[in-house]
C-alpha cells in the first residue's frame with residue numbers, strides 16, 4: 001500500500017521533473033550542445049517563483065515569470081558561447097556558477113518555505129476533494145500536454161527546423177543563409193525556460209524553494225532522456241520522442257522509489273543516477289556491436305570467437 | 309556580377325607556419341559566366357571560394373557581388389545570394405532530417421525564418437517534381453532521412469538545394485571528387501544542365517583537366533595563391549590537356565607532378 005502511494009507520488013514527480021528533461025533534450029539532442037546551465041537555471045526557476053508567490057503573484061503567473069528568468073539564463077550562456085567564443089561546456093558552467101549567487105540574491109536567503117501560500121496544487125486540492133498526489137498528477141498532465149504540443153508545433157516551424165538543422169549540420173545551415181549564432185541562443189533560451197519552469201512548478205509542489213534544489217538536475221535530465229530512448233527506441237516521430245522523455249522521467253522516479261524501498265541510502269541516489277546514465281548510454285553501443293557481429297557471422301557463415 | 313579586387317589572405321601570419329594562400333587576387337565575372345578553376349594542391353582554390361563565401365575574413369581587398377560590397381559581411385548573410393556545394397557530401401545536407409525538410413530549408417534561403425510551418429502542403433507536391441528531374445528515384449522517398457542516401461545522391465540533393473532559389477552565384481568546390489567515376493560524371497552532367505538552364509554565374513573547382521575544359525565558358529588556373537592563366541570562349545574550347553600542362557610548367561618552372569589532376 002505504501003509502495004503504491006509512493007509510486008503515485010513518483011508519477012507526479014516524474015511529470016514535473018519531465019519538463020526539465022524536455023529542456024535538456026532541446027540542447028543535448030536537438031542542438032547537440034551539452035549545456036550545464038541547467039543546475040543553476042532550475043534553482044532560478046524555483047527562486048523566482050517563490051519570490052513571486054510570497055509577493056502575492058498568482059501561481060500561474062509566477063510560473064511564467066520563472067520561465068522568463070530561465071530564458072535570460074539561457075541567453076547569457078548563449079551569448080558567452082556565440083559572442084565570446086567560450087566553449088559550450090565552460091559557458092554553461094560559468095552561468096551555472098554565477099546563477100548560484102544570483103539565486104541567493106533573488107531569494108535573500110538559501111531557502112524560502114511556501115507553507116502558508118496558496119500554490120497551484122493546494123488551491124485545486126482545497127477546491128476538490130482529491131489527494132495532493134492526485135492533484136499533482138492532474139495538473140502535471142495538463143501542463144505536459146500543453147508543453148509537448150507547443151514544442152511539437154515550434155520545432156515543426158521554419159524557425160524550429162533551423163534550430164534542429166543547426167544541431168545536425170551547422171555549416172549547412174549557415175550556407176543556407178541562417179545565422180547559427182541566433183538559432184543556438186534561441187535554443188538555449190527555450191531549453192532553460194523549460195528548465196526554470198520545471199524548477200518553479202517543483203517549488204510549488206514541494207512547498208519550498210532552495211538554492212541547492214538544482215544540484216545534479218542535468219544528470220537527472222540526461223537519465224530521463226536516455227531511459228526514454230532505451231525503452232521507447234530512438235525511432236518514431238517527434239511527438240513520440242517528446243513523450244518518451246516524459247515517460248523516461250517517470251520511469252526514473254519509479255526506479256528511485258523502488259531502490260529506496262529496497263533500502264538504498266538517499267545519499268547514494270546521485271551515484272545511482274550517474275550509473276543509470278552511463279549504462280543507458282552504453283547499451284546502444286553494445287547493441288550495435290552485437291548486431292554487427294551477428295550480421296558478420298551470418299554473412300560469412302562461420303563461427304568466430306567472441307572477443308568482445 | 310562578381311568582382312574581386314586585390315584580395316589577399318595569409319594564414320598563421322607571423323608564425324613558422326605562415327602561408328600566403330591568396331596573393332593579391334583580382335577577378336571579374338560577368339553574369340552567366342561558368343568558370344572552372346584548376347591548380348595543384350594548396351594553390352588556393354578552396355581558399356578563394358571560402359573568401360567569397362565568407363567562411364574566413366579576408367586580409368585586404370574588396371569583393372562585390374551584384375553591386376553590393378560583401379567584403380565584411382558574415383557568411384550567413386552572403387549565403388542569401390550564394391549557393392554552395394562542398395567536396396564532402398556530408399557537409400551540404402542535414403543527415404538527421406528528411407529530404408523534404410532539407411529542401412524546404414533551401415527554399416527559404418535569404419528569407420527570415422518565421423513561425424510558419426517548416427514544410428507546407430503545397431511545397432511537398434513541388435518537391436516531388438523537382439526531385440524527379442534528378443532521375444535518382446528520390447521522389448518516393450521524400451520523407452526519408454538524408455543520412456540514408458548515398459554520397460552521390462546527397463551531392464545531387466545538395467546541388468539541387470544550392471540552386472533551388474536561383475542564387476546570384478554558385479560555388480562548387482571539387483563537388484564530384486568524393487564520388488565514384490560513374491556517379492561523378494552524372495553529378496557533373498547535372499551541374500552543367502542546371503547552370504546552363506538557369507543561366508547561373510558559377511565557379512567550379514575541379515582536379516580533372518578534361519572536365520575543366522569541357523564544362524563552362526571560362527577557365528582559370530591558380531598557382532601559389534595567384535591566377536596564372538585565364539582563358540575563355542572559343543580559345544578555351546580549343547584547349548587540350550597538354551596545353552594546360554605546358555601552361556603550368558611555364559608558370560611554375562617545373563614539371564607537373566600531380567597525377568590526381570591528370571587522371572581525375
Ligand SMILES: Nc1ncnc2c1ncn2[C@@H]1O[C@H](COP(=O)(O)OP(=O)(O)OP(=O)(O)O)[C@@H](O)[C@H]1O
Pocket residue numbers: 319320327328329347348349350351352353354355356
Ligand atoms: N584554415 C586554414 N588554416 C591554415 N592554413 C590554411 C587554411 N586553409 C588553407 N590553408 C593553407 O592555404 C593554402 C591553400 O589552401 P587551399 O585549401 O586553398 O588549396 P587548394 O587549392 O584548394 O588545394 P587542394 O587541391 O588540395 O584542395 C594551403 O597551403 C593550405 O595549407
Ligand SMILES: [Mg+2]
Pocket residue numbers: 353354355481
Ligand atoms: Mg581545395
